[in-house]
Amino acid sequence: MVVSLVCLCAREVVSNHSLSAAWLSCVPRELYRPLLDVAVAQCRPLAIGELVQRWPERSLSIRRWRTLHHEPPNRLCVQALLLAVVRGLTDDRCCLQVLDLCGLQSEDRHSEDVMGGWSLTVALCSTLMQARKATTASRRCRRDEREKKKRGMEIERARDGAAKRDRAGIKRKEDCGENAEPERGIPTPEEGVKGVRRRMELQKKNEAQPQVISSRENVLVDVKADLFVNARSWERVRGALSLSGPLQLHCRFLRVEELPVSSINSLLQLLTLEELLGVDVRYTSLGVTGLAMLLPQLARFPRLCSLRLHYCNLDVQRIRPGQQEALQEVSRGLGELRQLRRLSLTARPASAGTPASAAQPLEALELPYLSLTPGDVAYLSRSPHASSLTQLDLSENSLHHSSLHSLRYLLGQAERCLKRLSLCGCGLSDGPLGQLVPALRQCHALYSLRLALNPLSRAALVDLVRSVASIGSLRLLLYPNPLEEYEPGLPPLPSSAQLFDWPLSEDSEVREVTLIQLNEALRARGRTQDLLLTSDLIKYSTDLTMDD
CATH class of the missing domain: 3.80.10.10 (Ribonuclease Inhibitor)
Structure with missing residues (x-):
């Protein structure tokens, strides 16, 4: 990958934070985005904060960070971003109106430096409350300054009026004589001061009364995000969604755990209809x-x-x-x-x-752990969805011999559009899987194939790799460990649970034989560079994540 000159210069600029005051004053708005991208890539939270606080554009989307760096940003970078958004509310240089945080969260539990979906949701809700307090304090300070200036002007006008009345009274006395009485209806300076104090007391009384503010009246920035809510954060998220303030929260994908249906409905009633x-x-x-x-x-x-x-x-x-x-x-x-x-x-x-x-017609259908019967598979293969499916997950459903004919028909219906297929833990031994291979080879759009936790021999696994390697679009094959790699004692046709719990052989030569044969099968097809073979069930799990 060739690094552009702009990127090289941006790396040098953000590397020294002590010079940020100098370069921020002269950087054109067109360079803010490449500077921010580099600051995120190099984990420069101070530079991120100063850039976002002065963000010159109306919108800021974080979705491109995952595309550019293939991993979520550091936790410190996200926190610096949120704090800078709050500071930018009172900064006249900031033009931000829409902040898009969708796709920013990560569920990778193996990394401690990234922010998970739940942590990001809680941090975002806290930011909304902090923004309201900050803007309320700033608004109160500005109001106090205006009122102080106004009171000073009123007192000055009262003094000027009193001086004018004194001069007018002296002139009338000179014109009318010593015994002339002052004109009634004109307040004395003491009465004018009492009037100012009375107005101040009434104003403080009005400020103490709660005021009803329109939900969109004070919104400065609309924040779009994917929310992860459970029983511990439900109250906070509900409060943030119903809060009126400078930051307005909008939800694109909502994930909830351990919540009753009444609480879920309460959250749904607070979401914008057009955005979920x-x-x-x-x-x-x-x-x-x-x-x-x-x-x-x-x-x-x-x-x-x-x-x-x-x-x-x-x-x-x-x-x-x-x-x-x-x-x-x-x-x-x-x-x-x-x-x-x-x-x-x-x-x-x-x-x-x-x-x-x-x-x-559905494009993605995931039905794991459903104990599907042959009749269910047959119905699915002839449903209107069969010819439009791009993703199909039938993991942990026992596919009997009587289901294979329907499954082959289903694959034939979806051969032009199916991109992701998961048949993990379906009890596919050498014979049944061999019957499916011809139908799999016809799936010309297939991108990933997951077959973990199926009882296959090494010979059947090598034949499978040799066959599916002819699918030009295939990039990932999650294959099962062959039965020869397990410790002795497995039954002839073990279940997926037994394969998951049974220990693998400690003899490295046994696994080395499998890898050598699989690499030879890939080399024979010319697929050693663009087809990933793995048996890592943890990293390439079938668990569902939030996709764009």
């Missing part, structure tokens, strides 16, 4: 009834395109009073989500026909 794009609900005991209550609230958002429900106790296997009516309400509610394109469920909320209840 996705909702991710996790570890919440919604139940089918709770989901039926939630969907009408979601239907209010016309641009909602993503709905994820993970571990929400959507148990439909038990026969309960009113269960069938609730399932029908869920089906109707999904149909009201007119722009829904991504649906992710970890427990089936209705019959096999529920995914087809969406108003438009």
Whole structure:
């Protein structure tokens, strides 16, 4: 990568903070953005703060940081940014009106220097409250200065008036004689002072009374962000969303954990209808009834395109009073989500026909841990969504021999558009996977293929790599450790849980043999440079993240 001259100069400029006062006074507005990019890349929080406090443009988007540096910014950089936005509210040089923080959060738990989604949400809400206090104090200070100046002018006018009246009285006495009485109706200087004091007392009394301010009247900067809310931060986020102040919070993607449906609905009522794009609900005991209550609230958002429900106790296997009516309400509610394109469920909320209840064909369908039956797979393969899917996740569903025909048909329907396929932990042994390989080779748009935790032999794994390497678009293959690499004692067809918990062999030569054979298969296809093979299930997990 060739570094531009502007970038090289920006690195030199931001490297010495002691000279910031000198170069900030003469830097043109066109160079603020490259300077800020370099300051983020080199973790220069002081330079970030001074640049953002004087930001010369109306908008500032942080989304490009992830694109430029392929990793989230440092925690100190984010904190410096938020503090600088507050300081910029009272800085006449700052022109910022829209701050876009969407996509800034990171869920990488292995790095302590980046800010996670929950921490960023809490920090953002604290910034909103701090901004209101700062602007309130600044407004009060300016008001006090104006009132002090006004009182001084009134006292000066009163003194001038008193002096004029004194001169007029002396002149009348000279004209009318010594015994002339002063004219009535003209206040004495003492009475004028009493009037000023009375007005000051009334003014202080009015200031003590609460004033109702319009929600948009004092908004200086609109802040767009993805929010991560749980039981510990719910009150703070709700307060920040309902707060009227110089910073107005807008939510693009909302992720909630461990919240009842009533609290989720309360948050949804505070969000801007036109801006919410996705909702991710996790570890919440919604139940089918709770989901039926939630969907009408979601239907209010016309641009909602993503709905994820993970571990929400959507148990439909038990026969309960009113269960069938609730399932029908869920089906109707999904149909009201007119722009829904991504649906992710970890427990089936209705019959096999529920995914087809969406108003438009889905582009991403994630159904892990659902215990799908052969009938479910057959229904899915013939649904309107099959030919439009770009992402499909059927992980941890046991794909029996009777499901393979439907799965091959499904792959044939989606061969032109399917980009990401996850079949981790589906019990695919050598024979069933060999039957799927011809259909996989026809998926010409496939970008990533995840097959971890399937009981494959080394020979079947090598044949798989040799076959899928012919897919020119494929860039990632998450393959399972072959059975030869585990310690003795596994059953002939182990489950995914057994493969996950069973220890791998400590003999490095066993794993070395697998790597050598896989590299030879890639070399034979000429794919050693652009196709990544990995068995790292932790780093390349199937857990869902917030995508743009």
